[in-house]
Amino acid sequence: MVKEVFNPWEVSGDIDYSKLVKKFGITPMKELPKIFTENVLFRRGVIFAHRDFPRILEAIKNKKKFVMMTGLMPTGKFHIGHMIVALQMVFYQKLGAKVYIAVADLEAYNARNQSLEESKKIALDYISNYVALGLDLKKCDIYFQSDRSLEAKKSNSYYRLQNLLARHATFAEFKAVYGEITPGKMVSALLQASDMLHAQLPEFEKECPVVVPVGIDQDPHLRLARDLSKRIKTNKFTQLSSTYHYFMPGLDGGKMSASIPTSYISMEDSASEVKKKINKYAFSGGKATLEEHREKGGNPDIDVSFQYLKFFFEEDDEKLKEIEENYRSGKMTTGELKAYTIDKINSFLEKHQKKLEKAKKIVREKFA
């Protein structure tokens, strides 16, 4: 199950990223303006590819309006893997973007049999975490698919687009996105296309570039929305931009999944839970014995603790490099690496959990 090298920059689980980049025809991320190097996800290449991203760079450079659009599927607990998108929301807000966040409650109903009530409960937890991570609620438009807006003209416009897009789609395209297709999944795919496109309608931001950051498995959705936007004549759309990030590996090195509690660290895990999870479940790149480790060194490329530091828990590049070298040389043991990682995660979560308590109150009031 675990391959020799499986870190997300090469192969994670069964995803062969370089093959997917070729297959989907997306572009590897090239050198970016200096401001992007301030962000650990861009600097370290967690965000590794794109479509039409220069349009967003241009908007940032010229201080023009742009939108960062994302969605959340309200299932399971918010965990550290979800931080990749959340940190991008906060980063893009600082760059001047208006952030649109769709709570995919109708998709959860149609594709996962989940009630709107359950979706709302979980979504408020997600949104609270975004706020605790720095999201400014004033600079974003967070909405439920089932309840788009308090302004009628906006709601009408959003659902109208979903309905109009239907004429320009084929069953074959839906099959490409969803594999086995049902009426519920088809309708969800159309609504998701409206999610990605509707910010450009006159009732919303009107004619502005939109960037959608996604995991590469989401690209079929992007391709569908891009294709439909070219065919529809009721509005002229600027082609969507998108970026692609690696998935954070689960504790065992496979997929981090909200349905497998031992695969992730949740934002509400206690310090002792984090300690236990890292010590017990985090796949290690160390050797079988201390003696062998000292002699041959460990492998940070397959070590999950090291990957977590590299994603964002160790922001200091120098320090990360030092850890990588020491672990690879055998100077640092797996126990030491795990202890360091536990410490980093726990000091982060301690602060986060305090902010989260406050955020929950704010979010509950706002979305009551």
Added chain:
Amino acid sequence: MVKEVFNPWEVSGDIDYSKLVKKFGITPMKELPKIFTENVLFRRGVIFAHRDFPRILEAIKNKKKFVMMTGLMPTGKFHIGHMIVALQMVFYQKLGAKVYIAVADLEAYNARNQSLEESKKIALDYISNYVALGLDLKKCDIYFQSDRSLEAKKSNSYYRLQNLLARHATFAEFKAVYGEITPGKMVSALLQASDMLHAQLPEFEKECPVVVPVGIDQDPHLRLARDLSKRIKTNKFTQLSSTYHYFMPGLDGGKMSASIPTSYISMEDSASEVKKKINKYAFSGGKATLEEHREKGGNPDIDVSFQYLKFFFEEDDEKLKEIEENYRSGKMTTGELKAYTIDKINSFLEKHQKKLEKAKKIVREKFA
């Protein structure tokens, strides 16, 4: 093409009504309360069958709230065949119903490639005719599918229902309604189900019976909406009631079609156009020669002029009976019957066209 007996009470064009009643499992209309006999369409059996209609009779009897729901497909000119539904709107309003009218502009876009702008133009013409025929705009909710409401909570609720219904539908059901199915047609069928059901949502009239008067060819839509309403759990729906009416025959005795101008009399036809159309195109039940006609008599059952009188242009039952007898005996000639019908239609249209001018102004202002 023309069968020996083809009047709508037996066979019109290729529609075998009695077979359809059996096939669809709808119920022939039985004796109705006295108030219904005041309406020529009920009195003469133009409205000939139903599903769950006693629920509406009960609401009328107990002076409880109920809704009459209908839709218009904005294509072609408003003609005398459209009056069958329009006259029912006016009648139900007088019985206390709130009338919901959906302008199916998204359906016209998805199933007929017609722009929203073109649909709006045509729809205003339809609505003006409703008003001229007596529709009270204060007691109805006329809306465009693409622009449900000026109240956000209503719009959200209407489109939410469309999306939620998707989970409970199968492709097989859409095929039963539309034959060859496309994503556009599927989405239209779901929106139409929401059209029929949404009046019962808390944001609209809440828990009240709804009657949908339709031509029998529309029954598959009704069956789809009925079935979906039973499966969805987010709202408890009272089962839809529906009534079925015959189609008014076209001038040649076949189908009256908005795309064949010589098949119908439009509400804006001049007196001379009506005269020409009836004299030239109206299929006659008379005999080949005057001599033969006087001897053997004519056949009012297949005579289109007589049918038009019977639908509603001759409101007086005694007079209608007299005409029928005289035509059947040969005492009345085809020329006399046509002249009488032309006169009846023209005196109706003269008054109607005056009302229509006023109605157009009101409607244009309201829906600008």
